[in-house]
Amino acid sequence: MRLIRRSSLILLAICLASALAVFMVASRTATGIYMAEGRARAEALLGLTIQALDGHLRRFEVVPDLLADQERVLRLVQNPTDAARIEAMNLWLQARNAELDSSDIYIMTPDGVTIAASNHHRADSFIGQNFTYRPYFTAALAGQTGRFYAIGTTSGVRGYYFAAPILDENNATVGVVAVKIGLDVIEAEWRAQDAAIMVTDPEGIVFLASDSGLRYQGLLPLTPDRLARTAASRRYADVPVSEMAVTQADDLLTMDGHEYLTAQELMPRAGWTVHVLLDAAYLRAQARLAALAFLGAALAVVLLIWQRRARLTERLALQLQTKAELERRVAERTADLAQANALIETEIAERRLTEQELRRTQSDLVQAGKLAALGQMSAALSHEINQPLAAARNYADSAAILIDRGDGVRAKENVGQILSLIDRMAAIARHLRNVARKPDAPLQDIVLRDAVAEALALVAPRLLQVAVDLPDDLPPVRGGPVRLQQVLVNLLSNAADAMAESGALRIEVTGRRAAGRVLLTLRDYGPGVPAAIADRIFDPFFTTKSVGSGLGLGLSISYNIMKDFGGDLRVANHPEGGAVFTLDLQASVARQEAAE
Ligand code: ADP
Numbered sequence: 276m277r278l279i280r281r282s283s284l285i286l287l288a289i290c291l292a293s294a295l296a297v298f299m300v301a302s303r304t305a306t307g308i309y310m311a312e313g314r315a316r317a318e319a320l321l322g323l324t325i326q327a328l329d330g331h332l333r334r335f336e337v338v339p340d341l342l343a344d345q346e347r348v349l350r351l352v353q354n355p356t357d358a359a360r361i362e363a364m365n366l367w368l369q370a371r372n373a374e375l376d377s378s379d380i381y382i383m384t385p386d387g388v389t390i391a392a393s394n395h396h397r398a399d400s401f402i403g404q405n406f407t408y409r410p411y412f413t414a415a416l417a418g419q420t421g422r423f424y425a426i427g428t429t430s431g432v433r434g435y436y437f438a439a440p441i442l443d444e445n446n447a448t449v450g451v452v453a454v455k456i457g458l459d460v461i462e463a464e465w466r467a468q469d470a471a472i473m474v475t476d477p478e479g480i481v482f483l484a485s486d487s488g489l490r491y492q493g494l495l496p497l498t499p500d501r502l503a504r505t506a507a508s509r510r511y512a513d514v515p516v517s518e519m520a521v522t523q524a525d526d527l528l529t530m531d532g533h534e535y536l537t538a539q540e541l542m543p544r545a546g547w548t549v550h551v552l553l554d555a556a557y558l559r560a561q562a563r564l565a566a567l568a569f570l571g572a573a574l575a576v577v578l579l580i581w582q583r584r585a586r587l588t589e590r591l592a593l594q595l596q597t598k599a600e601l602e603r604r605v606a607e608r609t610a611d612l613a614q615a616n617a618l619i620e621t622e623i624a625e626r627r628l629t630e631q632e633l634r635r636t637q638s639d640l641v642q643a644g645k646l647a648a649l650g651q652m653s654a655a656l657s658h659e660i661n662q663p664l665a666a667a668r669n670y671a672d673s674a675a676i677l678i679d680r681g682d683g684v685r686a687k688e689n690v691g692q693i694l695s696l697i698d699r700m701a702a703i704a705r706h707l708r709n710v711a712r713k714p715d716a717p718l719q720d721i722v723l724r725d726a727v728a729e730a731l732a733l734v735a736p737r738l739l740q741v742a743v744d745l746p747d748d749l750p751p752v753r754g755g756p757v758r759l760q761q762v763l764v765n766l767l768s769n770a771a772d773a774m775a776e777s778g779a780l781r782i783e784v785t786g787r788r789a790a791g792r793v794l795l796t797l798r799d800y801g802p803g804v805p806a807a808i809a810d811r812i813f814d815p816f817f818t819t820k821s822v823g824s825g826l827g828l829g830l831s832i833s834y835n836i837m838k839d840f841g842g843d844l845r846v847a848n849h850p851e852g853g854a855v856f857t858l859d860l861q862a863s864v865a866r867q868e869a870a871e
Contacts (some may be wrong), residue, residue: 302566317538341440352450517777730763773801
């Protein structure tokens with residue numbers, strides 16, 4: 276807990292320090308920018324101020340010269356006591372002064388006494404005043420254009436003085452014309468500016484200023500020399516001049532504890548220096564404000580980024596959580612599946628085991644079946660062979676006795692019986708050979724009508740009624756003629772056997788085509804084949820007949836022969852009684868095509 280508080284305190288300190296550093300750098304940069312901009316503004320304003328001031332002065336610069344050239348002016352200074360001339364001149368000067376919008380116009384004799392003036396009618400008139408102390412007068416008297424800025428010693432009004440010499444025909448200076456102009460209008464214009472403007476005289480004393488409080492203050496140290504020069508010209512009349520605490524470093528001026536950004540330029544003709552002062556503190560405050568705004572913006576950006584990051588982190592955490600949940604579910608499902616899989620595998624294994632057992636049981640059964648068939652066969656064979664053997668032996672014994680008795684005829688009969696018994700046994704052997712043999716005799720086309728007729732001819736003595744229905748267009752079938760006859764005789768004999776008891780002795784033979792095949796059915800009117808033995812009657816050695824009456828090979832051999840023909844042998848019971856054996860045979864392709 277303490278550790279967290281300490282680390283968050285450190286973080287806060289780092290943040291504050293970073294903010295401070297950003298603010299300092301921004302403030303410094305902004306100050307530089309604002310100062311440069313202020314400097315440019317000050318320079319521009321300075322240019323405009325000088326232009327306006329110069330233009331104003333120029334308007335009046337030539338006025339004294341023009342007046343001095345006037346005939347009447349010369350005549351006046353040549354007759355300084357002519358009251359009528361003075362009176363006329365006063366009025367004329369008053370009119371010119373009004374025209375020019377100047378402050379005062381007046382004429383002086385070479386000894387500095389004013390003899391005529393535009394303000395002749397006023398109480399503070401210049402008439403009779405001596406202005407020899409004014410530098411403009413001395414300059415004009417010396418034949419130059421005099422110019423001077425000062426406070427009127429008589430009027431106490433500030434003004435700029437231009438003076439020109441009045442020359443006689445011999446080019447001698449016989450008087451001086453002076454024009455005083457006011458600069459209050461210009462000063463008033465400056466007040467509308469957002470910068471302080473002031474003009475200093477060659478001694479560094481402010482005499483024009485947008486802020487009246489600055490007037491008559493010395494920007495330069497008021498040395499005795501400067502004070503003496505100022506006093507001699509009575510520039511500022513009786514107004515006291517004071518020194519200001521001023522320090523200047525480059526364009527930064529500190530005045531009365533206030534710092535200003537300044538631009539200054541000398542106006543050589545007037546001998547003035549014009550100063551434009553911009554409040555540096557205001558500029559710095561603006562720069563600080565801008566830096567603060569920047570810091571605010573930077574903080575807002577940082578906060579925004581931080582917020583976005585926080586949101587992103589939150590979203591990521593949520594995603595991770597969802598992923599983990601998903602993975603957990605997948606794992607759960609996988610485990611379930613694995614379990615189910617294991618179960619299935621166990622089941623499969625069990626089934627395999629069961630299957631194996633089944634197979635084993637099946638093969639056991641097959642083995643048992645084979646043994647049973649072998650047993651059946653042995654019983655049948657032993658009976659079939661033992662019986663004729665025993666009979667043959669009896670006949671042989673009797674024949675021996677009859678020969679002894681000399682009864683050759685009866686002995687011969689006995690031998691004949693023995694021979695027939697041997698034939699019977701040979702027939703059994705042939706039967707057995709047929710079962711075992713796999714005939715590979717080639718198949719041929721057989722006309723069913725002929726085959727049926729031949730077979731019926733052999734069995735006919737055992738039957739009473741025979742109905743044959745074989746359509747004329749019935750195609751020949753594929754098979755071996757002798758083997759097919761063997762099958763037919765077999766089936767017909769079985770039918771006769773089955774009907775022997777009931778004595779119905781009727782048989783129906785029907786043939787029909789079915790999709791490339793020929794179906795031949797033999798229906799009898801016997802008891803039919805019981806369902807219990809229907810699927811066993813084609814097995815070898817299966818018989819229901821008493822020993823000695825049948826070997827149980829007939830249907831088995833017939834079935835195999837039909838398979839050899841590419842056909843089939845099926846049994847069913849007729850709904851109205853009696854067995855129906857169907858021979859399914861291949862129709863001859865060539866004949867069938869010819870028929871179609
Ligand atoms: P076998 O005639 O020597 O018994 P088969 O293989 O020819 O041998 O016949 C097997 C058995 O099928 C017969 O024992 C008999 O039970 C039965 N069977 C054959 N044909 C018919 C038939 N038409 N009607 C009833 N049962 C038949």
